[in-house]
Amino acid sequence: MDPSAEEIIALAEQLTQTAKGLASETHPPARKQQTACLVLQAKQLIWSVQDPHDALMDHIVNGYTISACLAASKLGIFEAVPLTGTTSAKQVAQRCNAAEELIVRLMRQLTCVNIFNEVRLGEWAHNRLSLVHSEHAGPTSGKWLYTVSLDEMMPAMYRLNHYLEHFGNHSLLDTYIETPHSWFYGMIGKNFWEVMNSSHDRIENFIRGLALFDSLHPVVAMFPFEKILRNGSNPKRPLMVDIGGGRGLALLEMRKGCPSLSGDLILQDRPCVLEDISYDDLPGVTKMAHDFFQEQPVHNAQVYYIRRVMHDWQDNDAARILKAIIPAMGPDSRILISDMAIPEPVTSRDAGAIWLDLMMMSIGGKERTIRDWQYLAVLSGLKLVKVWQEPEKFGPLCVVEYMLPDADHTPSLGRAMVDGAADENEITTPKLGPNDGGSFIEYDLDSPESRDVDWEERTVVADREQSMEL
Ligand SMILES: C[S@@+](CC[C@H](N)C(=O)[O-])C[C@H]1O[C@@H](n2cnc3c(N)ncnc32)[C@H](O)[C@@H]1O
Known part of the structure; x- marks a missing residue:
């Protein structure tokens, strides 16, 4: 079980090689990839050599670090320490209107995990790992991600074992109103959105945090809209309906990123969400209150786009949302779902x-x-055309492309991208033979091995396939 000296040396040498490669790399995206690789290799070295009890202790430390971070964030400690220079615990305590001893004890915990430097006894300065928590970091501050992911959501999940004890081990997977979240907040009987809407601060913080996830979840970069939609584009035909589109940012990105495509952009959501959005917020976008469980009123749009919505719903309800779109679809309409495709099997690089x-x-x-996603297509009566995914760029984020089962257009573009040989006109308007089935290939539901895995070591030994073509 314990690695041999040779294995440890091999891991350390691999790490040194990657570090040397990084030192000579100047291209930012390549540097980013190499840095991620270096971090993963460093973790692998630690996991190989670390005493298992020490590793367990690290998880315990993480739990307490999270609570220290959240309390520090709430108290304003990250802002009370100046961007440059140092400050004493006494000054931080005054700025935060909190007891000095509390400040010292929280900052000690953070300092131990390299969030803040204690430059002299009782005197602290920011470092690169503390700054990211602070509003000093401007719009890229991680503060709001923390607020959503840890302050609002994590406490409920942290108590999962208690929830299961209370509701039983077969609960949870078929309810929206008796969830760990609604239970933790004493609102059994209310779904997630009802819990969120129960307080103005709560929903405000959530929306603010979610907006930060926007930059991590692009629209145009993840699907070749212009190439695929070009031939069907027509000013009189709706271009894209963003279903459950929230504040409509995806549509703005679409208009900006795909100038060659014409047609209306329509934002659908619940009335309370749309009310707050002015015309100036979304120029050129039509707002339309619509409950996505009801039949889709916009017919023959090129794209019915659904981002970060389907993961809110379990399969039967997700299928209801999709079935409500089907009657409105034209022969070449597409449902594009932008969410995540969890790699199978997962590895350490997917933890983020x-x-x-x-x-x-x-x-x-x-x-x-x-x-x-394949199962959901079957449940809804749709055809899964392709799952667009570029793990190196976007991790497990993906765009799932569904069409009607008898769709007369399918994008062979994906194959052309792989082959690099097809003529572009052929690519965008392929004519299929009756049994061609488009790029629909059989997917073996019993075999999750889409990655080449050394099961002995449980490490991925080859790159995951890009844009899995189905
Ligand atoms: C996680 S947000 C995603 C928002 C947006 N698509 C994005 O990516 O930023 C889920 C959205 O679904 C909307 N929603 C929830 N139930 C709905 C319903 N029955 N009909 C229409 N929209 C709904 C919510 O109001 C919310 O805006």
Whole structure:
């Protein structure tokens, strides 16, 4: 079980090689990738050599670090320490209107995990790991991500074992109103949105935090809209309906990023969400109150777009949302779902995203694997054309492309991207033979091995396939 000296040396040498490569790399995206690789290799080295009890202790420390971070954030400690220079615990205590001893004890915990430097006894300065928590970091501050992910959502999931003890081990997966989240906040009988809307601060903080996730979840970069929609584009035909579109930011990105496409952009959401959005916020976008469980009123749009919505819903309700769109679809209309496709099997490099599935579990939702997206297509009576995914750029985020089962257009573009040989006109308007079935290939639901995995070591030994073509 314990690694041999040779294995440890090999891991350390691998790390040195990656560090040397990084030192000579100047291209920012490549540097980012190499840095991620270096961090993963460093973690692998630690996991190999660390005493298992020490590793367990690290998890315990993490739990307490989180509570120290949240309390520090609430007290304003991250802002009370100046951007440059140092400050004493006494000054921080005065600025935060809190007891000095409290400040010292919280900052000690943070200092131990390299959030803040204690430059002299009782005197602290920011470092790169503390600054990101602070409003000093401007719009990229992680503060609001923390507020949503940890302050609002985590306490419920942290108590999952108590929830299961109370409701039983077969509960949770078929309810939205008896969830860990609604239970923790004493609002059994209310769904997630009702709990969120129960306080103005709560929903405000949530929306603010969610907005930060926007920059991590692009629209135009994840699907070749202009290439695929070009031939069907027509000023008289709706271009895109953003269903459950929130504040409509996806549509703004679409208009800006795809200038060659014409047609209306329509934002659908609940009336209370749309009320707050002015015309100036969303120039050129039509707002339309619509309950997505009711039949879709906009017919023959090129795209029915659904981002970060389906993961709120379990399969039967997710299928209801999709079935409500089907009667409105034209022969070449597409449903594009931008969510996540959990890699199977997961590995350590997926940890930065997989936690979202547990967060969704706490409110009765779920993230899906490609097989789950396939299942949802069958349940809804749709054809899964392709799952667009570029793990190196966007991790497990993906765009799932559904069409009507007998759709007369399918995007062979994906294949062309792989082959690099097809003529562009052929690509966008392929004519299929009666049994062609488009790019719909059989997916073996019993075999999750979409990655080449060394099961002995449980490490990925080859790159995950990009944009899995189905
Ligand atoms: C997580 S947000 C995603 C918002 C947006 N698509 C984005 O990516 O920023 C889920 C959205 O679904 C909307 N929603 C929830 N139930 C709905 C319903 N029955 N009909 C229409 N929209 C609904 C919510 O109001 C919210 O804006």
